[in-house]
Amino acid sequence: MPKRVMGVETEYGLTTATTTGAPSSLTPEDAAQRLFKRIVEWGRSTNTFLTNGSRLYLDVGAHPEFASAECDSIADLVAMDRAGDLIFQSMVDEANRGLEAEDMPERIHLIKNNVDSAGNSFGCHENYLIRRRRDFRARVDSLVPFFITRQVLTGAGHIRKQPGGAVYEISQRADQMWDAISSASTRSRPIVNTRDEPHGDIEKYRRMHVIVGDSNMSQTSTALKFATTEMLLVMIEDGVIMPDLKLQDPMRSIREISHDVSLKTTVELENGRMRTALQIQREFAEAAHNHYERQGYFADLDDTRSAMVTLWIEALDRLEEGDLDSLSTKLDWIAKHNILERYRTKGGLTWDDPRLTRLEFAYHDLSPAAGLATSMEKQGLLESVVTEEAVHHAIDNPPATTRAALRGRFVGAASEARRDFMVDWMNLRLLEADGARTVILKDPFSPVDERVDELLEQV
Template identity: 40%
Template structure:
C-alpha cells in the first residue's frame, strides 16, 4: 500500500494569560490598561493583528490573550506560541520600567486563587461534513484522558496534587458557549474561512503548557487523530458514559489507573484509554501515512511519557511533562524545608513555575539547565515572520509592509482593509492559501507608497 502525507490542515492556539501586580492595589482593568499602553498608543486599539500573523488582544476579564497565526507545520506552531509568551512578557517588562514600587507578572496558568478559570484553546480546520458531531465526539475520550500526559499540574487548596488545572471546571462535553457552560468542545460555527467548505473545531479543555514537548504533543496528536477519524478510523468503542465526571476522576490519579465508565459498560483507566488511542493511531500511521519528523516526534513523546507515567516512573519524564516537572520541584522544596502539603510557600513555588518573567519565573532556568527540553531555536521566536505556508503569510506580509510605509491596515482572520478612506479591501477565505495576486499587487504598491487607482471602488 502506498503511504501518503497526513491531510493538510491549519491549526493554532489561543492563550489567555493571568496578569498580576506585586505591591499594587490596581484592579484588573487598570493592570490591563498599563500593560497595553504601548499597543494602544501605536494602534489606538487593544485588539490588533501583528506582522507575525497572530492576534493580540484583551479578552473577557481583562486577560491578555495571544492567538497564534494559522499554522500547518508543528515547528511553526511552537515558534508562534513562544512568540506570544515573549510578546506579552515584553509588554510587562516595559510596564515595569514605568511603574514605581510595583511589578506586573504574566502568569501562564489556568486558574487564579479565587478559582476563576481561563484557558488554552485549540483550533483545527476541518472539511465541512455532515459527520462533524461524530468527529468531535470521537475525540472526547482522548481529550478527557490526555491530561495524564499534557496536564500542567495543580496544587489544590487541600494540598493534594492533581494533573490538571482545568479538569474540575468542565461541565459539558459540547456546548455553544465557552464560559457559562464550560464545555470541552465549543460548537459555535465560526470557521473564519469559506463557510460551505470549512469548519473550525474549537477545543477548550486543555491546560496551558510551559513545556514545548507538551505543546507539540497536545496539538500534534489531535492533528493525527483527526486525519485518522476523517479517513474512517473508528474510536466509538471508547466513548465515555459521563465525560465531565470522568475528567475529574482522571485528574486525581497521577498513574492513570483509576477506572472510568465507558458507554458500553466497560471500565478502563486513563492510561489504558490513552494506550488504545496511541496503538491504533500508530498502526494507522505505519500502514497509511508518511509522517514528517515532527509528527514522528509526537508519537515518540506520547509513547515515552505514557510508558513512564503508567508505570509510576513519572520522574523519568520531568524534562517533558509539565505536571511532573512541577511536582518534582514542589517535592524537593517541601522535603528540604519540612513543609506541609498545603503550605503557602508551596503555592508560591507552584505559581513561579508559570511566571513568564525570566528573573522570577522558573521556565527559563529549567530550559537553560536542560531540565526542561526544548525543540526550537529560541531566536526564531524573538521576532518571527508569519508562517510561510498558510494564509497568515499574506496577512502578516501586508501588515508589515503597511507599517513600513506608514500606513494603517485593519485586519481580522479573513478580511484585509487599508485604512486610507478608499476601498482597498478584500477577503482571504482559504486558510491554506499562501499566495494571492491581490496581495502581491497591494504589497508592490505599499512598498512604493503608490496606491493604484484599480483599488478605488472595487471592494475586492
C-alpha cells in the same frame, strides 16, 4: 497526508507584587490597561494583528490573549506560542519600567497558567482546521474520551485547595470544566466549541475549537498535545471509526482522573467496563498508529511530528511502568510535581503552605528573573522542541507556508507606510479616502496571492 492549519490561543494571568513587600494597590485590570497602553494609543483598540500574523487581544477583564497565526507545522506552532510569551513579556517589561519611573513599588508579573489566586479560570484553546463532513458532530463526540484522558500527558499540574487539605492534581482545567456540564446538550460541548466559524472557505472547512486544554510551559507538552490530536483528526477525515470508549459521565471522569497522580483510577465507560486513563489513551494511540501505518503516513511526517507521535506511545509505556521520572523533562505536570514535592518534603510542609503556592506560580511566571520553567528550559531541565533562534524569528515573522505570510506582509507594509488598515483572519483591508480595498483570503493554506501583491503596491 493532507496538510492542516492549527493555531493556539493563550489567555495569560496578570499579578502584581511590590518591591517593598507592602500590599499592591494595582489591580490586575490596572495592570492590563498599562500593558495595552501603547497599542491603544497606536490603534485605538485592544485588538491588533502583528507582522507575525498573530493577534493580540484584551477582552474585558485582565487576561491578555495571544492568538497565534495559522501554522501548518507543529514546530512553527511551538515557536509561535513561545513568541507570544515573549511579546507579552516585553510589554510587561515596558509597563514595569513605567511603574519604576513613576516611583511606584508595584511590578507586574505575566503568568501562563489557567487559574488565578482567587480561583478564576481562563483558557488555552486549540484550533484545528478540518475538512467538512456531514457527521462532524458525531465524530467529535467520539473524541471526548481522548480529550478527557489526555491530561495524563499534557496536564500542567495544580495545587487544588479543598476542605480537608490541599492536594496536587494533574490538570488545572479539569475542575473548571465541571461547571460547563450544566449547559451541555451533547457530550463534546464543554470540550469542543461548536460555533461554526471556519475562518476559511465554509464549503470546504470547519475549525475545531478545543477548549479543554491546560496552558503548557513545556514545549514538549505543547507539541505532544497538538501532534496527538492531529493524528485523530486525520483518522476522522479518512472516515475511520474511533474505538468505542464512550464514557458514562465524562465530566466526572475528567475530575477523577485529574485527582489521582498514581494514574490507577478507573472510569466507567457507557458499556459498563472500567478503564484507566492510560488504557484509554493507549487504545487511541494504537488505533492512530495502525491507521498511519496502513496509509503510509509515517513517511510524510516532519521530524517534530515524528518525534511526538513516537513519544505518545513511549510516554504511555513509561507512565504504565510507574517510571514518571523519565518524563520529568518533558511533561509539565511531572516536572512541576517533582520540584514542588522536593521542596515540600524538605520543609515538612503540607500542600496548603503558601510557599508552595508561590513556587507553583513561579513555575508559570514568564519573567526571566522569576520564571522557573523558563529557567529550567535554559538549563535543559525542560526539553525544548525548537531553537531560541526560531522563537525569536517568530516574534516578527509569520509562518512562511500559510495564509499568515500574506497577513504578516500586509501588516508590516501598511504600518510602515502609516496607512490606515483593518485585518482579521480572512480579510486584509486598506482604508482609503473613497472607501476600502479588501482582499478576502479564503484559503488558509496559501502563502501567495496576486491580489495581495497588487494591494501591497497601493500601500
